[in-house]
Amino acid sequence: MFDALSARLEKVSQSLRSRGRLTEADLDNALGEVRTALLEADVELSVVRAFLDAVRVRVAGEDVATSLTPGQHVIKAVHDQLVEVLGGSALKVTYAAKPPTVILLAGLQGAGKTTTAGKLANWFKSQGRQPYLVGTDLQRPAAVEQLRVLGAQIGVEVYSEPSNPVEVARKGVAEAIRLGRDVVIIDTAGRLSIDAALMAEVRFIAGAVNPHYTFLVIDAVTGQDAVHTARAFHESLELSGIIVTKLDYDARGGAVLSARGVVGRPVVFASTGEKMGDFDLFHPDRMASRILGMGDIMSLIEQAERTMDADVMADSTQRMLAGQFTLDDFMTQMNQVRKMGSLGGLMKLVPGMNKEMRDAASNIDDGHLNRVEAIIRSMTPKERRDPSLIDGSRRSRIAKGCGQTVNDVNTLLKQFDQMKKMMKTMGRGGMPQMPGGGKMAQMAEKLGAARGMELPEGFEALGAGMNAGGAGGLGPRPAGGAGGGQKGKKKKGGRVTPPKTR
Amino acid sequence: MTLFWVLLVAVIVGAGVVAVRRRRRPRLATPLVRQAMPEVLVTEVAPIPTLLESAVASAPASLESRLGASRGIFDRVRSLGSGTLSETDLEVVEEVLLRSDVGLATTTALLDELRTNGAPDGVASAIRAALNASFVADRSVRTAADEGRIAVWLFVGVNGVGKTTTIGKLAARATSAGQHVVLAAGDTFRAAAADQLALWAERSGADIVRAAEGADPGSVIHDALGRAQARGADIVLADTAGRRANSTNLLDELAKIRRVADRLPGQVVETLMVLDATTGQNALSQAKEFLAAAAVTGIVLTKLDGTARGGIVVAIERELQIPVKFVGIGETVDDLIDFDPTAFVDSLLS
Ligand SMILES: Nc1nc2c(ncn2[C@@H]2O[C@H](COP(=O)(O)OP(=O)(O)OP(=O)(O)O)[C@@H](O)[C@H]2O)c(=O)[nH]1
Ligand SMILES: [Mg+2]
16 A cells, blocks of 8 residues: 555665765755655645655754664654654544444545445444444435445444435434434535535534544545645544545555645544455554555554464464475465465565565465365375375376366475475575565564664564564574474464455 | 465464564553654645646636636746746746646656756746647547447446446437447446446436346346347447456456457447546556556546546556546536546646
8 A cells, every 4th residue: 555655765764774874965865765755655745845844853853872873763753753644543432421422424426435434334333332324425326225235234224315414414313312323424425625515515414413523534545635625624524533445555545644644633444445344443653664664563463363373373383494394284374374364465564575575465366275275185194294295196186186287286386395495494594585586684684673773663573573583583583592483372263354355 | 476475474474473472561662752743734735836827718618617616826937937947947847747646757757858848938838738748649439339249338447436427427428419328237346336327327318237236247248238239229338346456356357347348249449447536646557457457448537526636647648648538527417528638738737
């Protein structure tokens, strides 16, 4: 999502990292790159200017007596400022003392309000609430019908009637009270900020139901217009926050910065896909780290803990690094990873990945993985433990057994062999060459660099991962670092994110 | 390298989980000393400077009246000199273009052109000429198929850009010109998408072929072709589900839909990518991907009735030579006009 921005800033940080002292010219240079990065990422011009000024103040005003190199100093200033602009820490959603909590969604046409209404209801449901949906978009053909279908999917009732939007909103809230629902989400028709009549209408809706939260729904691919829209809606409705949609599109995302920059209200939720579950609270600090290309290890691990069997994972990781990795282990790991969601999504959270690597990963779909699994499953247990047994005739038997070609089987075996070697090198602390030109070492360097910095919230895990050494083998091992993964407490079940299919 | 990626994630996650478990203990937070920053970073957004010496003259009445309200007039340009350009002049031009979403790379290229060519007749006309020169592609539309085949227009684009609405508007246009139109509800993914198109069919007096949610989009279009043939229809307008442009699977699916639509008796004579004018630089990757996957023949730029200027199409025309063919300026049946480059360039600069 913020890939392009990350890539730019990565370049800046690399050029600065080697410097000993920061000159005024260096700073101008670096800020020039930051400007380009922000503009390429669609951040609005005025917001860019204000951002750069603020970074300059930070760099000048902060105590340099830390262990930071000048480069890190600038990056940290950019990072801190990004966190600041993106909204400090995540907003805590509180509930009205006297239910229901009323939430109003507004925004331009096609921003994704209706889908967001459904996702939001789904989210509240998962928080143990009893949401109720109200569809006031009587303008776009079949908008209410769309909301009803979504409501049925997630098991949330939808209220609407063909009268007028203000009336529907009022009655909807009354109905929610009657039914004892504690959260009401009101979807509204898309409208242009310069459409006076429709802006007045949405103000009337707000006036009629007195929402506790009014969210602007904004599309992550929006360009310079984000500020006009955000400001106009804020002036009419007094927004309490922003919901950003379509964060699963590639690159950019500067609209988030722009909108937040002019409105001064936090981005509260982010939507990352078409499924009802592709929606969660927005974490500014993590997002800033992503922008800086540091990945988001914390989200990755949280997701892992929710979905994986950590014991199984730790065991096979250990065996893998010891070079005793079998195809069974591989299959186990693959299935654990699949439980966490799409590979492309996961790769976005891994630090140090460049765009090609992420693209390569995001193109691996369920079909690929199913085929790999089918091949492994048609091997005998003995073959899985020792693939060197697999000769020509075994190959064709395996291929037949899973309906793949012998060539597919060959490719799999070859890749597995390469991988095994690679992992063994890693286990010994070496740095294998990664496909796509990147080096594992670069990744490790990135992790190392992050360690030298004062770690922002969410980075502890990253530092911890480094110090744990042996388990990951990703970074320089601390002297006498314990090797191997230790067994964690058994944790079963948890939420399973279904693999993406469409 | 499929396996490698899976494994990489596995290793990192495995290591991370283990590490976090071992390390999970309360950590003394080192508070960051932060300077107080204002809640609102930018309260005033500068008005967009204008480069027009005169008001838009050549814009068709409907575009001119719809485009509008917020495009403040700010003529710093009058004070800009001619002949050799000063850096300040160029900065004004840069700001105007960046604020219209033309994008940094294209803006830089245009500025370089200005530097090389100078501005003998003033900055405004120089930049207007440079922009106009970006719109050279042929923007005629093909409505008829080869002998014995049925013309298909296929609509593609990311989520929520206005595909279905544009189909409705074009259907109305065609039926009022006496054509028999069949709509194919090829969006079988989004909730109630077919219902939405059905209402447009009703409004425009077109036929519609639809299937249940989750049905194969290709077969809906296939059925629409069958219906069109049986009834002697002139054209099939095929809707597709909005899809992100960075998913190989979704693009492959689209390529497949296009192949089906292009199979006898069908013939895809236009593949129109619908683009929302509020879109920023991502529009360029959308155009690239959809061009590669579905052989896009033109762009429909929607929502130009809002405050966004849609300057990214300059970059799209320059880099990919995909012509903008229609412009959407509202939500009702009549709010669609043919794209006029000169009027568009004027509106970008005003
Ligand atoms: N103001 C304005 N709104 C438009 C224009 N074109 C479409 N819209 C609105 O944009 C919203 C989305 O339009 P749709 O036609 O549903 O878009 P779509 O691309 O079919 O959306 P999906 O099928 O969900 O991907 C609707 O509310 C339309 O009324 C336009 O030119 N101007
Ligand atoms: Mg549609």
